Amino acid sequence: MSVPKLLVIGGNGFLGSAICKSAVTKGWQVSSMSSSGKPYTTPAGHSPSWVSGVTWHSGSAFDPSSYTSLVGQSTAVVHTLGILLEDTGYKESVRNGDIIGLTKSLFSTIGASGSGSGNPLKSEKERQRGYEGMNKDSALKVLDTFLSTSTSTPTPNPKPTISTNPFSFNRKPSSDTMNQSRQFVYISAADAFRPVVPSRYIETKREAELEIARKCQEDGGAKVKPIFMRPGLMYHPHIRPLTTLPAFLIDMSSKLSTASGIANPFASKSPLHGMMESLRTYPLHVDHVASAVLRCIEEAREPSGEEHDSWGGARVVEVPEMRDWAGLGKNKDKIQVGHL
Secondary structure (H helix, E strand, O other): OOOOOOEEOOOOOHHHHHHHHHHHOOOOOEEEEEOOOOOOOOOOOOOOOOHEEEEEEEEEOOOOHHOOHHHHHOEEEEEOOOOOOOOHHHHHHHHHHHHHHHHHHHHHHOOOOOOOOOOOOHHHHHHHHHHHHHHHHHHHHHHHHHHHHHOOEEOOOOOOOOOOOOOOOOOOOOOOOEEOOOEEEEEEOOOOOOOOOOOOHHHHHHHHHHHHHHHHHOOOOOEEEEEEEEEOOEEOOOHHHHHHHHHHHHHHHHHHHHHOOOOOOOOOOOOHHHHHHHOOOEEEEEHHHHHHHHHHHHHOOOOOOOOOOOOOOOOEEEHHHHHHHHOOOOOOOOOOOOOO
């Protein structure tokens, strides 16, 4: 099988850089596209050795002409763009460990969002910078371009498979599945941030998932395979030291919740439900999420094997599955000091 040609949208960001690093170590051909086009550097301004293994490009997700040739050459695209708060100054505060600045961004977003619904009076530029633009529209633009440039590569006939997933579809080989699809990985999120973060954050993530799955199905379901990753809090003790303490506390509360076995008793849309979920959704080291992304791409490239579709032809990967892959499953109930 040929070497994967990976394009990471936002490859110089927190998760995007971790994905690029992991792919380079696997020997993949890796490209990154971001608004600046600048290669990744550490918070101290250093360039790690793996950076030279990535081709860095400048482009805008909202302007397909700036990256059509890139997606056309790629066998897999990972979309990592997204915002947790609409006051994007929070990203700088997290990078710098500025708790006061992060708090200001949080209250600014809450104050501007009101009920959390999208504002129809926003200008196009404002929409692009907000939840709708960054979390949904940018992904759909990239996907549309990917679909328009996709070509299928013949592979051996897959064998019929029986899925152990009760929500998946058991499929027989067809003329469509005789071609190896390319992969579109959308970095979504677990519903683990309400009520601290406005509900519009997770709503736009879920809207994007539905639209991505629909577009891929309408395109035949064979050209592009959609994969949705749903991590909760991602942390790194050195690159994002501000995330370490929250990760430690949430990890402890999640272990207590797992041990108690008590289900979330609140209505799914209520703030109390969101609050309880935020305290029982395990945090993940950013490198573990990156490894999970590449694993999904590798499994989707296999010509045969177990189907992993959750619905609509898309694969949805939740926190428990990513933890299992990282060796942090149910039997690992001790805090991983080296990671926290």
